[in-house]
Amino acid sequence: MKFALHFGNNTFPDAAGAARLARLAEKAGFDSVIAVDHVVIPDEYASTYPYSATGRLPGNRATAYPDPLIWMAFAAAATTRLRLMTGVIILPQRHPLVLAKQVATLDHMSGGRIELxxxxxWLKEEFAALGVPFERRGRRADEYVAAMRALWREDGAGFAGEFVRFERVSCNPKPVARGVPIIVGGHSEAAARRAGRLGDGFFPSIGSQVDTLPLLDVVRRTAEAAGRDPAAIEMITGCPGALPSSGQDPLAAVEERRARGIGRVVLPVTAFLPDLEESLPRFGETVIRAFAGT
Incomplete structure (x- = not known):
């Protein structure tokens, strides 16, 4: 069982904070730290934020959302084993060739510790501000994944799709493993099917207002239908019962997740504030160590 901390970059948006969190997480035995993504937040929006009962993003117009990849570079430079993941980058908003170069460079320089x-x-008004169509963004994302993988896999790559088209181009440096794990996030059946078709993992974001655990079976069924091994797709979920403030037995809560086939549990870093220097090592000793090797 692996453990991750979520909301790293918007909780610690400065360089010193990024390094502090990363070093403490690594020392405590966490596998990874996750960074969120928004390029801009419109002052007014009608779209519903799906991960809060209020339907609104937490914070205000001054809330910092550091670019996740740049923030991850700071965290990677401060550590040697900790993995870094975007959770999640809004893929249709990024040019796939530029993103492929950025992610491959970060993976190369970190020694293969990056997950995308x-x-x-969900924020239609953000798409409008960026000049990116909101419609058919799912299909666009599928093509972007395929195009990036082609660039990571080989030189002289080509791709011909509806939204992306190139031929005989090379993008270097390559990721350490000639690829970067693609973790599909979301709380819908469409996201679960995408994970089953093309993902290396599935992460139904914590805080969803719907029960996301049934989506794990959607992932597995879709993978089987696509001729893929469902067991090869890592399942990543939250685990509220493991939080220090839950009042529950954290070992029992994590074991329940493990029994469901979950490979990594994600906890908000805010649950360990303000005393990270005490709370993270304590969690590492009492919980992470108990599941080492499972």
Whole structure:
């Protein structure tokens, strides 16, 4: 069982904070730290934020959302083993060739410690500000994944799709493993089917207002239908019962997730504030160590 901390970059948006969190997480035994993504937040929007009962993003117009990849570079430079993941980058908003270069460079320079969590987005007004069509963003994301993988896999790559087209181009440096794990995020059946078709993992974002656990079976069924091994797709979920403030037995809560086939549990870093220097090592000793090797 692996453990991750979520909301790293918007909780610690400065360089010193990024390094502090990353070093403490690594020392405590966490596998990864996750960074969120928004390029801009419109002052007014009608779209519904799906991960809060209020339907609104937490914070205000001054809330910092550091670019996840740049923030991850700071965290990677401060550590040697910790993995870094976007959770999730809004893939249709990014040019796939530029993003492929950025992610491959970061993976290369970190020694293969990067995971690309992707989503299709919910904030229509943000898409409008960026000049990116909101419609058919799912299909666009699928093509972007295929195009990036082609660039990561080989030189002289080509791709011919509806939204992306190139031939005989090379993008270097390559990721350490000639690829970067693609973790599909989202709380819908469409996201679960995308994970089953093309994902290396599935992360139904914590805070969803719907029960996302049934989506795990959607992932597995879709993978089987696509001729893929469902067991090869890592399942990543939240685990509220493991939080220090839950009042529950954290070991029992994590074991329940493990029994469901979950490979990594994600906890908000805010649950360990303000005393990270005490709370993270304590969690590492009492919970993470108990599941080492499972």
């Amino acid at each position: 969590g992707i989503g299709v987005g």
